[in-house]
Amino acid sequence: MLRLENVHAYYGLSHILHGVSLEVGDREIVSLLGRNGAGKTTTLLAIMGFLEPGPGTITYRDRRIGGLAPYRISRMGVGFVPQERGIFGNLTVEENLTVAARRGSNGAWTLKRIYELFPRLRERAAFRGSKLSGGEQQMLSIARALLLNPDLIILDEPSEGLAPLIVQEILDILLNVRAEGVAVLIVEQNLRAALRIADRHYVLSKGKVCFSGTSEQLNADETILKQHLGV
Numbered sequence: 001m002l003r004l005e006n007v008h009a010y011y012g013l014s015h016i017l018h019g020v021s022l023e024v025g026d027r028e029i030v031s032l033l034g035r036n037g038a039g040k041t042t043t044l045l046a047i048m049g050f051l052e053p054g055p056g057t058i059t060y061r062d063r064r065i066g067g068l069a070p071y072r073i074s075r076m077g078v079g080f081v082p083q084e085r086g087i088f089g090n091l092t093v094e095e096n097l098t099v100a101a102r103r104g105s106n107g108a109w110t111l112k113r114i115y116e117l118f119p120r121l122r123e124r125a126a127f128r129g130s131k132l133s134g135g136e137q138q139m140l141s142i143a144r145a146l147l148l149n150p151d152l153i154i155l156d157e158p159s160e161g162l163a164p165l166i167v168q169e170i171l172d173i174l175l176n177v178r179a180e181g182v183a184v185l186i187v188e189q190n191l192r193a194a195l196r197i198a199d200r201h202y203v204l205s206k207g208k209v210c211f212s213g214t215s216e217q218l219n220a221d222e223t224i225l226k227q228h229l230g231v
């Protein structure tokens with residue numbers, strides 16, 4: 001569904017990604033791991049069209065998306081949940097959701113279904129975005145991405161700064177989302193969270209993939225765990 005082949009990315013003159021290749025299949029949950037500064041966020045920004053395209057190819061459903069504007073990539077069915085969450089603090093939860101829904105197609109994800117998946121958001125429907133807890137903001141950000149009816153949802157460290165119980169809740173939501181047919185690419189610092197939900201993992205180091213494999217293979221690779229994941 002999503003394929004990166006030998007992708008390079010730059011911030012000005014700084015060469016950050018040095019030939020990243022990875023794949024996400026239909027209905028798969030794939031994690032992207034690595035230490036701070038390894039290039040995880042940069043990889044997501046390159047996929048979503050926020051960076052000038054460098055050498056390498058990025059394809060989504062066999063169409064090249066490198067160089068397309070972010071809104072076009074999201075309209076093709078790629079939802080993005082950025083690290084800073086991107087919700088409107090001065091709008092209510094329901095307004096945040098209806099603004100997102102209006103931009104989407106008449107697809108499967110409706111406000112009603114979103115409230116079934118996120119009962120907390122229904123309870124908080126009249127609250128302003130800025131009054132939500134970190135976990136609720138993260139849920140709202142995921143809900144907004146789903147209302148665009150994506151086939152693939154990409155998340156940048158959704159567990160960052162959240163209490164373990166809320167992290168569990170968010171991981172359960174992502175498992176439900178996958179059960180509905182949506183593939184997931186998730187950047188994580190939290191190895192346990194990644195091992196819990198992802199089918200396969202990629203580990204980045206200095207802008208290169210230094211490991212790719214299943215949870216079982218990752219758990220068995222002590223060098224990768226020690227050197228690149230600090231376990």
Ligand SMILES: Nc1ncnc2c1ncn2[C@@H]1O[C@H](COP(=O)(O)OP(=O)(O)OP(=O)(O)O)[C@@H](O)[C@H]1O
Nearest residue numbers: 011014016034035036037038039040041042043189
């Ligand atoms: N806007 C920018 N301009 C220049 N360099 C940047 C910029 N953003 C990130 N970098 C550099 O790019 C490298 C990769 O950063 P990136 O944010 O992709 O890492 P990461 O793996 O997501 O780590 P983190 O968990 O810290 O977000 C780092 O060396 C970082 O300092």
